[in-house]
Amino acid sequence: MKTLLPLIAIAATATACGGPEVLNRDLRHIPGLKLGVTVQDPASISPPTEYVRLDYDRSTSDSPCYRVPSDTRLTVNGVDVPLTVRGDASLSFDGVSGCEKPWFSGVPSPLEEARVEYLLTDGDSRLRAVFQNLHVKRSIRMNGQEQAALHAGEAVEVDVEWLPGTDQLLEARYIDLARVGSNAGVYRIETSREVEGNHVRFTLPAMSAGQYRLSVYGTARAGVEACEGFTSCDATFSESSFVDVTVE
Structure with a gap:
């Protein structure tokens, strides 16, 4: 079943070590914003957890990282999912600097729902995604x-x-x-x-x-x-x- 987890790097002050700059930006000003969803297998973890990650375009390793506004809100079928990381620079175990992308985590919506709607807002922007049969048993x-x-x-x-x-x-x-x-x-x-x-x-x-x-x-x-x-x-x-x- 759904077994993938987001790769959460160790957050670090990479800018102080020559890493990418971290910019505070509204959602609409983050280039190439993408939505990705990972749902854990209920049999492998209790309670089951849903991870919603935001990705964006970076043309080079020196391109900036982005931090979403603190009032960024995600709802899944009307239920709030907590913002876990706003976004930051990161440093991997092998010393490579990069970006820790913004992500949310919470309990997934109930099984068997035919439509799962994600609404992402920050006060100025409203982004929406709807997935079909996301949580049904395959x-x-x-x-x-x-x-x-x-x-x-x-x-x-x-x-x-x-x-x-x-x-x-x-x-x-x-x-x-x-x-x-x-x-x-x-x-x-x-x-x-x-x-x-x-x-x-x-x-x-x-x-x-x-x-x-x-x-x-x-x-x-x-x-x-x-x-x-x-x-x-x-x-x-x-x-x-x-x-x-x-x-x-």
């Missing part, structure tokens, strides 16, 4: 069926649909096939596979008869219904989904 469907049946001893071209259909499947990082109720282990499918839209296609090797669980670990991007005032709006996550397969 699933897969094999050959258009909840229960897929294949024939033993045949190499089969398989079409797996990633759901919800509003997602764009970016990558099928790996595909596993495990026999149910057996100690035979897990077969990782490394054959050629193709991702298109919310589908992944690959060749299933010849298998002996039995019940199997086919798992796809994918990286996907939630559908964007609206992106107003930002140069881009992105909610990308990694998640594992499975479907039961019968080999006859």
Whole structure:
């Protein structure tokens, strides 16, 4: 599921050491402002946490960092999400200076909400993003069926649909096939596979008869219904989904 965390560098007074300058700017004066959302897997952390980060354009390593106004406010479906970092210069563990981008963190909106709306304001500007099915449970469907049946001893071209259909499947990082109720282990499918839209296609090797669980670990991007005032709006996550397969 959604397991990515924002990389939070160690904040430092980089300007005093020759690092980038830090400028206080209204939202509308920050170049190329982008919105990114990361939601943690509820199974991996309690309570689940949603991170909303702001990014911007920097043409060179000497380009300034930006700090948003202290009254910058983010609401998600009408609920306030606290501003955690306004923005600053930063220094990485290996001594490289850069920018710590502004970000917010809080409890995500409830599961199964079809639309998740983000409103970002600072008194003078109003920016908006709406994602589709951001927090719903992901699933897969094999050959258009909840229960897929294949024939033993045949190499089969398989079409797996990633759901919800509003997602764009970016990558099928790996595909596993495990026999149910057996100690035979897990077969990782490394054959050629193709991702298109919310589908992944690959060749299933010849298998002996039995019940199997086919798992796809994918990286996907939630559908964007609206992106107003930002140069881009992105909610990308990694998640594992499975479907039961019968080999006859």
